Amino acid sequence: MRITAHVNGEVKQADDVWPGESLLHVLRERMGLPGSKNACEQGECGSCTVYLDGVPVCACLVAAGQAEGREIVTVEGLGTPEDLHPVQQAFLDAGAVQCGFCTPGLIVATHDLLTRDPGPDDAEIREALAGNLCRCTGYVKIIDAVQLAASRQRGEDRP
Amino acid sequence: MEFLAPSSLAEALEAKAAHPDAVPICGGTDVMVELNFDRRRPDHLLDLTRVPELAEWSVGAHPSDPSGASDASEFVRLGASVTYARVIRELSDRLPGLALAARTVGSPQIRNRGTVGGNLGAASPAGDSHPPLLAGGAEVELSSVRGTRLVPIDDFFTGPKQHAGAPDELITAVLSRATTGPQQFSKVGTRNAMVIAVTSLGLALHPDKGTVGVGIGSAAPTPVRASDAEGFLAAALDETGLWQSRNALPPSVATEFAVKVADAAAPIDDVRGTAAYRKHALTVLARRTLTWAWDDYRGSAA
Numbered sequence: 001m002r003i004t005a006h007v008n009g010e011v012k013q014a015d016d017v018w019p020g021e022s023l024l025h026v027l028r029e030r031m032g033l034p035g036s037k038n039a040c041e042q043g044e045c046g047s048c049t050v051y052l053d054g055v056p057v058c059a060c061l062v063a064a065g066q067a068e069g070r071e072i073v074t075v076e077g078l079g080t081p082e083d084l085h086p087v088q089q090a091f092l093d094a095g096a097v098q099c100g101f102c103t104p105g106l107i108v109a110t111h112d113l114l115t116r117d118p119g120p121d122d123a124e125i126r127e128a129l130a131g132n133l134c135r136c137t138g139y140v141k142i143i144d145a146v147q148l149a150a151s152r153q154r155g156e157d158r159p
Numbered sequence: 160m161e162f163l164a165p166s167s168l169a170e171a172l173e174a175k176a177a178h179p180d181a182v183p184i185c186g187g188t189d190v191m192v193e194l195n196f197d198r199r200r201p202d203h204l205l206d207l208t209r210v211p212e213l214a215e216w217s218v219g220a221h222p223s224d225p226s227g228a229s230d231a232s233e234f235v236r237l238g239a240s241v242t243y244a245r246v247i248r249e250l251s252d253r254l255p256g257l258a259l260a261a262r263t264v265g266s267p268q269i270r271n272r273g274t275v276g277g278n279l280g281a282a283s284p285a286g287d288s289h290p291p292l293l294a295g296g297a298e299v300e301l302s303s304v305r306g307t308r309l310v311p312i313d314d315f316f317t318g319p320k321q322h323a324g325a326p327d328e329l330i331t332a333v334l335s336r337a338t339t340g341p342q343q344f345s346k347v348g349t350r351n352a353m354v355i356a357v358t359s360l361g362l363a364l365h366p367d368k369g370t371v372g373v374g375i376g377s378a379a380p381t382p383v384r385a386s387d388a389e390g391f392l393a394a395a396l397d398e399t400g401l402w403q404s405r406n407a408l409p410p411s412v413a414t415e416f417a418v419k420v421a422d423a424a425a426p427i428d429d430v431r432g433t434a435a436y437r438k439h440a441l442t443v444l445a446r447r448t449l450t451w452a453w454d455d456y457r458g459s460a461a
């Protein structure tokens with residue numbers, strides 16, 4: 001089937017999509033957007049987190065056909081290498097990235113958290129990121145990164 | 160594989176009648192795992208996310224009693240594709256037990272997609288929505304081109320991952336009485352997120368009717384009601400005048416209630432826990448949730 005969706009603000013199309021394949025596969029293999037990572041394909045790790053109509057979801061659990069006509073934002077839509085989003089910059093500055101496999105999902109989940117709540121405490125951060133697993137960094141620096149991004153967004157700490 | 164994407168309930172029911180083997184997909188949090196791991200290759204996927212009727216909830220009288228003549232209670236009709244995130248945001252007041260259970264499901268991403276209808280469709284003994292629906296005495300609305308019927312939640316689960324829906328039927332809603340008293344939910348697992356219940360319990364006190372509801376999960380081949388425990392507690396509260404006095408609950412009542420809850424279980428040993436552990440954990444959950452609920456009830460005295 002053909003899938004047409006708004007991805008990172010552009011209309012994108014993919015042909016010959018198998019209806020049972022995941023949105024994650026469509027994004028990575030057919031639309032040239034490998035930012036969202038494929039790690040578990042069962043909703044456990046969150047490395048494939050994208051916005052679907054403004055709501056963070058695991059792209060590995062969305063059937064391609066369910067994304068038809070929807071609005072999708074991936075990590076590529078939040079910032080570019082030349083112009084990082086403040087959340088991305090904070091992850092780098094706080095040392096919250098090692099292999100980086102979990103990072104795209106964490107960036108999207110953190111972006112969503114800080115949009116809803118500009119001043120989360122550590123417990124709220126843990127709760128909001130409970131669907132994102134990291135195998136390398138450990139969560140201390142990730143929470144530091146979220147706090148850093150939050151304080152910068154509140155204008156308390158300029159990069 | 161063909162992807163069916165009806166945009167109304169009528170179209171969805173027609174599609175299910177035409178393709179009874181079609182696999183409904185809503186949040187996809189169960190279905191997509193099966194597809195990704197090649198455990199399932201259906202000929203038709205029936206997407207329910209574009210059916211607006213399934214994404215709504217409303218309150219009103221029971222459909223069998225529209226004037227409210229025999230039961231003036233307010234009933235919530237929860238559309239099958241309402242997500243856990245919305246249950247938490249929009250229904251914590253009217254369905255507090257279900258909302259508490261919803262908070263424990265998966266992760267934020269899973270709660271944003273996963274639905275109560277999908278939980279019922281999967282009919283896992285560990286489904287977190289099931290204990291509160293049992294405790295609240297819910298009914299499941301099943302619809303097809305032939306019509307609509309309400310199945311009491313007690314009759315809905317027919318075996319492990321099996322339910323009472325016919326091949327041409329869809330789960331369209333759950334009907335549950337809006338709360339009239341404290342409700343609690345608790346589950347045991349290895350961490351605070353992303354946990355399939357080792358065992359779980361939903362408790363609802365119905366002071367207006369002098370009854371109690373208890374549902375337990377991961378404790379038998381299907382989610383089950385702890386009927387003896389319900390009857391025991393309701394009688395104990397009645398005989399001692401506790402519904403009216405709202406005095407402290409005698410510890411012996413809580414202890415015996417807990418034993419009866421565990422007696423309702425027929426658990427198995429598996430990778431998540433042994434049968435003996437599950438029974439023990441149920442006594443703890445029963446005492447704990449009853450204590451919380453009773454404290455709530457005492458605190459809510461007018």
Ligand SMILES: Cc1cc2nc3c(=O)[nH]c(=O)nc-3n(C[C@H](O)[C@H](O)[C@H](O)COP(=O)(O)OP(=O)(O)OC[C@H]3O[C@@H](n4cnc5c(N)ncnc54)[C@H](O)[C@@H]3O)c2cc1C
Pocket residue numbers: 042043044182183184185186187188189190191192207239263264265266269272273274275276277278279280281285286287288324328329330331353354355356
């Ligand atoms: C990482 C992860 C964590 C999870 N954690 C939990 C947890 O903590 N607690 C828990 O209970 N569950 C958990 N689950 C399982 C799952 O999220 C729930 O069962 C959820 O409620 C399924 O809803 P859904 O809309 O995503 O269902 P789907 O995957 O779309 O469907 C599930 C089943 O129901 C059928 N179905 C869906 N809608 C209908 C309908 N309207 N009529 C008839 N059949 C229908 C489908 O065909 C399928 O068999 C988890 C899953 C994942 C991937």
Ligand code: FES
Pocket residue numbers: 037038039040041042043044045046047048049058059060061
């Ligand atoms: S790849 Fe989707 S959650 Fe792990």
Ligand code: FES
Pocket residue numbers: 096097098099100101102103133134135136137
């Ligand atoms: S940095 Fe490697 S998984 Fe998180």
